[in-house]
Amino acid sequence: MSELRHDPLTDRWVVISTERASRPSEAAATKEKKKSEFCPFCPGNEDKTPIPEIYMVLKDGSHRSNTMDINIIKNSEWLVRVIPNKYPALQPETILKRKGVGVYDKISGAGAHEIFIESREHDIKIHTLPLQQVVTVLNVIKLRMSDLEKDPRFRYLSLFKNEGEDAGASLEHGHFQLTALPITPSEVARELNCCRDYFNNKERCLICDILSQEVECGERIVEANEAFMVLAPFASRFAGELFVAPSPEAHHHNFPDIDDKMIEALASVIQRTLARLSKKYDNPPYNITLHTAPFFRRKKKGNGETIQEDYHWHFHIMPRIGKIAGFELGNDCFINIFSPEEVAKLLREAAV
Amino acid sequence: MSELRHDPLTDRWVVISTERASRPSEAAATKEKKKSEFCPFCPGNEDKTPIPEIYMVLKDGSHRSNTMDINIIKNSEWLVRVIPNKYPALQPETILKRKGVGVYDKISGAGAHEIFIESREHDIKIHTLPLQQVVTVLNVIKLRMSDLEKDPRFRYLSLFKNEGEDAGASLEHGHFQLTALPITPSEVARELNCCRDYFNNKERCLICDILSQEVECGERIVEANEAFMVLAPFASRFAGELFVAPSPEAHHHNFPDIDDKMIEALASVIQRTLARLSKKYDNPPYNITLHTAPFFRRKKKGNGETIQEDYHWHFHIMPRIGKIAGFELGNDCFINIFSPEEVAKLLREAAV
Numbered sequence: 113m114s115e116l117r118h119d120p121l122t123d124r125w126v127v128i129s130t131e132r133a134s135r136p137s138e139a140a141a142t143k144e145k146k147k148s149e150f151c152p153f154c155p156g157n158e159d160k161t162p163i164p165e166i167y168m169v170l171k172d173g174s175h176r177s178n179t180m181d182i183n184i185i186k187n188s189e190w191l192v193r194v195i196p197n198k199y200p201a202l203q204p205e206t207i208l209k210r211k212g213v214g215v216y217d218k219i220s221g222a223g224a225h226e227i228f229i230e231s232r233e234h235d236i237k238i239h240t241l242p243l244q245q246v247v248t249v250l251n252v253i254k255l256r257m258s259d260l261e262k263d264p265r266f267r268y269l270s271l272f273k274n275e276g277e278d279a280g281a282s283l284e285h286g287h288f289q290l291t292a293l294p295i296t297p298s299e300v301a302r303e304l305n306c307c308r309d310y311f312n313n314k315e316r317c318l319i320c321d322i323l324s325q326e327v328e329c330g331e332r333i334v335e336a337n338e339a340f341m342v343l344a345p346f347a348s349r350f351a352g353e354l355f356v357a358p359s360p361e362a363h364h365h366n367f368p369d370i371d372d373k374m375i376e377a378l379a380s381v382i383q384r385t386l387a388r389l390s391k392k393y394d395n396p397p398y399n400i401t402l403h404t405a406p407f408f409r410r411k412k413k414g415n416g417e418t419i420q421e422d423y424h425w426h427f428h429i430m431p432r433i434g435k436i437a438g439f440e441l442g443n444d445c446f447i448n449i450f451s452p453e454e455v456a457k458l459l460r461e462a463a464v
Numbered sequence: 465m466s467e468l469r470h471d472p473l474t475d476r477w478v479v480i481s482t483e484r485a486s487r488p489s490e491a492a493a494t495k496e497k498k499k500s501e502f503c504p505f506c507p508g509n510e511d512k513t514p515i516p517e518i519y520m521v522l523k524d525g526s527h528r529s530n531t532m533d534i535n536i537i538k539n540s541e542w543l544v545r546v547i548p549n550k551y552p553a554l555q556p557e558t559i560l561k562r563k564g565v566g567v568y569d570k571i572s573g574a575g576a577h578e579i580f581i582e583s584r585e586h587d588i589k590i591h592t593l594p595l596q597q598v599v600t601v602l603n604v605i606k607l608r609m610s611d612l613e614k615d616p617r618f619r620y621l622s623l624f625k626n627e628g629e630d631a632g633a634s635l636e637h638g639h640f641q642l643t644a645l646p647i648t649p650s651e652v653a654r655e656l657n658c659c660r661d662y663f664n665n666k667e668r669c670l671i672c673d674i675l676s677q678e679v680e681c682g683e684r685i686v687e688a689n690e691a692f693m694v695l696a697p698f699a700s701r702f703a704g705e706l707f708v709a710p711s712p713e714a715h716h717h718n719f720p721d722i723d724d725k726m727i728e729a730l731a732s733v734i735q736r737t738l739a740r741l742s743k744k745y746d747n748p749p750y751n752i753t754l755h756t757a758p759f760f761r762r763k764k765k766g767n768g769e770t771i772q773e774d775y776h777w778h779f780h781i782m783p784r785i786g787k788i789a790g791f792e793l794g795n796d797c798f799i800n801i802f803s804p805e806e807v808a809k810l811l812r813e814a815a816v
Contacts, residue, residue: 119699120662120670122654126699127799130806201791201799214677215670216698272790280789289791297795302474310472318472318567325566346568347471347478401794428794436788437632438624439553439641442753442780443649444796447479447553454482 114202114221116295124298127221129201153229153285158185158193166226167194167256169248191245192252193229200225201291208265208294222265224292228253234285237275239386246379249288254375256290257368261407266292268300268406271367276397279432288400296406303403304423311422319424320360322346332456334385338362339377342385344456349446350430352393352455354385357426365423367404382427388462389431396431403428466554466573468647476650479573481553505581505637510537510545518578519546519608521600543597544604545581552577553643560617560646574617576644578608586637589627591738598731601640606727608642609720613759618644620652620758623719628749631784640752648758655755656775663774671776672712674698684808686740690714691729694737696808701798702782704745704807706737709778717775719756734779740814741783748783755780 114129152160165179171189179185202223209220230249231241238246257269270291274281296304310318326332326343334342334354338361345355358364362374370378389396404425433450440446466481504512517531523541531537554575561572582601583593590598609621622643626633648656662670678684678695686694686706690713697707710716714726722730741748756777785802792798 117699119697120674121658122651123658124654124699124701125797126701127797128700128803129799129801130803215673216677270791270795272794274789278787280787280792291791293795293797295797297797299474299794299796302476302796306473306475321567322472325568345471347469347476348480349476349478399790399793401790403794430790430793435630435632437626438751438753438782439622439643440632441751441782442624442651442755443622443645444651444654445477445479445645445647445649447481449481451480451482
């Protein structure tokens with residue numbers, strides 16, 4: 113069973129998940145892992161993925177939830193599938209238990225780890241899918257997040273995508289992953305703290321202010337409209353890094369509240385952005401992550417007011433062009449060999 | 465020229481160092497980089513590394529500093545060389561300038577980036593060098609750190625080592641790297657904050673308390689004596705991660721203050737630890753990083769007292785067995801597939 117452990121030296125949580133690997137002494141063998149021809153996410157191989165199938169959108173627009181019968185799953189003309197991760201970092205069946213051990217803290221690994229198969233086609237990438245298919249994927253993500261946030265054991269939902277082997281993708285067939293965590297992860301906590309301090313001081317959203325300053329400057333903007341903005345962050349950690357957020361006019365703290373119009377605009381802006389990146393940087397491996405408000409931040413305050421002005425959901429797109437080495441890991445300070453201004457200029461020029 | 469930039473959303477500094485790469489649009493080509501047969505760190509190729517050579521230890525035990533004459537360098541029977549990095553992340557010639565730009569902050573990239581060539585032999589690893597050679601390397605590191613800390617532009621010295629291509633090493637020939645930074649990097653700041661809060665509350669060193677708790681528990685100890693302790697951290701981020709620190713009896717905050725006896729003990733414990741790791745995990749790629757007190761922490765307080773009880777220098781050894789993917793980067797929360805208890809057990813059993 114997985115366990116979350118807290119490091120008192122850095123105030124960071126780690127997931128110890130030994131089920132995801134063979135025993136330590138045998139791990140070296142995984143270095144030799146060969147690319148398998150077989151893809152469990154391709155149509156026809158539905159019996160190779162875990163049941164119950166959490167959610168399925170069918171070609172006729174209908175959907176199914178929690179399907180246990182593998183024959184029904186196999187014979188479905190599906191468009192998008194949501195399945196449990198076969199090697200989950202966290203398991204939903206677990207009772208949540210928080211415990212202190214001297215200077216340490218730990219939590220039994222209650223959580224969820226779901227996979228969103230984006231398409232029936234093995235080789236297709238997000239930016240080459242039909243727009244409507246991306247809209248469907250985002251709608252299913254919204255639906256699953258809205259469902260998981262009802263579970264009182266969880267504090268945060270982490271959505272991410274690994275594209276390409278160097279970005280940590282173990283399967284080629286396009287998929288997003290969603291994890292439900294009983295903690296607010298360190299990176300989100302950092303952002304929340306910075307945003308809260310800024311808001312307490314100025315009564316303005318830090319991210320809205322960043323976006324407004326970027327519009328005035330213009331140098332790092334890839335595209336901007338009344339719904340979304342895409343920019344190469346001033347202090348980009350990764351070569352070619354991008355930040356996608358609702359424009360200040362569309363400020364919102366909680367991704368699952370997104371409406372149909374914004375989902376369509378988001379699908380479109382993500383497709384354009386990934387198309388630019390793929391075109392100008394030769395299909396780089398990349399990670400995408402969503403940052404949105406954790407649940408406890410969405411609870412009403414004593415006076416009935418909700419906390420929402422001070423956080424602003426967004427996606428980080430992190431191409432993995434260089435290696436993460438000792439300087440980066442030892443200092444949590446990245447050396448970026450690309451100028452964000454040049455990245456933005458290059459991507460603006462890409463016809464999409 | 466490099467630039468340090470501050471991200472207001474995460475309170476993190478990034479080094480933008482475009483000299484370290486070709487132009488963004490040409491970067492894809494670097495993916496094809498072939499392993500070169502030529503090694504600029506091997507004897508005979510001294511003219512392929514930048515001058516001035518910062519420091520050199522010769523076979524007769526003597527040394528030379530700031531040598532400009534390439535013929536002298538080439539004809540030296542050297543044991544250890546310290547040279548400027550050919551592609552420095554930060555340049556010492558730069559005037560330090562701190563500037564705010566709206567919500568952002570930046571610093572011109574004044575710093576230093578030095579390379580320590582550990583041996584004349586191309587293929588030899590730290591743990592197979594003669595003990596005395598490792599002692600010499602550590603003494604030269606101490607010497608360079610003591611010299612660089614006199615430069616009032618700098619706040620922190622970051623020592624690290626990348627071993628193996630997957631750990632970001634661009635050259636095979638064994639070397640450490642030392643950077644001088646005008647900021648305290650985020651990872652060190654986190655540790656300092658946690659240690660300071662703990663000390664303010666309890667008047668005990670957090671790291672001493674961690675080490676003492678680990679001795680009592682025993683499960684995660686690889687080895688321990690009155691000088692040093694090696695353990696698999698409770699909340700290890702990396703599979704096979706290790707923590708090497710002076711034992712509580714030898715508590716100290718500032719690495720360059722290390723004495724001869726402790727240097728010899730450190731050389732020996734690092735060799736044993738890397739030998740264990742290489743043996744049990746099949747020579748994994750790894751990063752090593754040193755965490756020590758930044759300069760401002762070593763200044764005297766108003767009452768003449770120095771701050772030193774609340775920090776404790778140490779090395780992190782991070783094997784790079786798995787990939788860093790979207791979950792890790794998006795959350796700054798790592799999934800570790802090895803149990804630290806099993807790692808410690810396995811490494812304790814390794815005969816070295």
